[in-house]
Amino acid sequence: MGIDSGEPNSSEKEFYMTGIQNVDLRGFVTHSIASVFETMLSMNLTAEDPPQRENVTTGNHVVGTVGFAGAVMGNVNVFVSRDFAREMTAAMLGMSVDDIGSDEEVHDVIGEVCNMVGGNLKSKLCDAGLTCSLSIPSITFGNSFRVESKGWDRHELLGFRNSHNSALIEIYVKNAT
Amino acid sequence: MALKVLTVDDSKTIRMIVKKAFQSYSCEVYEAENGVEGLAAATKEKPGLIILDITMPVMNGIETLDRLKADADLKNIPVIMLTAESGKDNVVNIVKKGVKDYMVKPFKGEDLIERVRKIVPLEARGEEESSETKVARYFSQVDDVVVLTLPAKVTRPVTVEVESGLAAKIKDMGAAQLKKMVLDMSGVSETNVLLIKLIITIFQGCQKAGIAVKLVAGAKQAEELKGFQETSQVAVANSIEEAKASF
Secondary structure, X not given: OOOOOOOOOHHHHHHHHHOOOOOOHHHHHHHHHXXXXXXXXXXXXXXXXXXXXXXXXXXXXXXXXXXXXXXXEEEEEEEEEHHHHHHHHHHHHOOOHHHOOOXXXXXXXXXXXXXXXXXXXXXXXXXXXXXXXXXXXXXEEEOOOOOOOOOOOEEEEEEEEEOOEXXXXXXXXXXXX | OOEEEEEEOOOHHHHHHHHHHOOOEOEEEEEEOOHHHHHHHHHHHOOOEEEEOOOOOOOXXXXXXXXXXXXXXXXXXXXXXXXXXXXXXXXXXXXXXXXXXEEEOOOOHHHHHHHHHOOOOOOEOOOOOOHHHHHHOOEEEEOOEEEEEOOOOOXXXXXXXXXXXXXXXXXXXXXXXXXXXXXXXXXXOOOOHHHHHHHHHHHHHHHHOOOEEEEEOOHHHHHHHHOOHHHOOOOEEOOHHHHHHOO
């Protein structure tokens, strides 16, 4: 196992010094979500800029959320339509969409995707000295609801596209001190 | 002897992926949803390998690892941590606690197997169970009644096996002039859409062949079946004996 010294490198030191405002959150999360989709779902994502919120939140959709708290606090929300969530589930479990037994499987997959993206971001923050802990994922689903967080120091909305499906990732971050 | 592998993860998805990764090898994979269940399973099964998540409800992976290492009977079981948290402090911490290796999610099943091979030997699974043997385990006969017993989890592969076995069994029943079947779903743990579709397929297949079918289910399952339009009117017996008596 190759483990480095644990000392922050120069960019991480800068990260720590400048706090969360100058961190390339968008770049990091874009890389992270693309890696999750490619490795776990064999799906390629492309950036959708500007993000098309209505493509995802019109009709039935699923939102996975993980939070982190400590020296820095935040949320990562992953939004996908219910249809895309089912396609993602089939891809991750190696089955056809028709073979998905229940919404429980779909919610577990969205929660796990969210956990991976949130976990990677949390690790990046911890490596930069912003120690925090990750929550277990939660799922919200339905066809007429809005997820909002208030009072954050930084908010990012990123859009992604795979074939005919869109996904949104929303990140809220706040310094604890 | 098959290697016993215990996967401890609150995500059913990850447990399924781990299970799938080992399916080509001579392994028995046990599952647990959190650290408490994981410790209980480890004590009972004494696995040869534990694949442990970190972020879990009830008891997380770090505490689970501490308790494993503090238990004289369990401390030598190799542990691979499978985590979405790749932070340096996190990794240094778990390595100090004595894990054999760690994998960062996202991951591919084959990468996990590669890591496992460095820790424990894996043997390719021997000759696969024949499809006839697989199908035969669902069917039995009590007097002049054929009993089709569904397993705890009705998955797509199970429905394919049962449906293909049913066609052959109906043919055999015709030759033996057997006209009664009991479908026993009392051991099924989850009433899902696949199960409902399978029940309908079985009823339709038997009806077409002139075979009478009675359904056996528990009280809770009977209630759940009423919630599906397709099975809301199906009569349910509490036991095979009751079903046999109702023909």
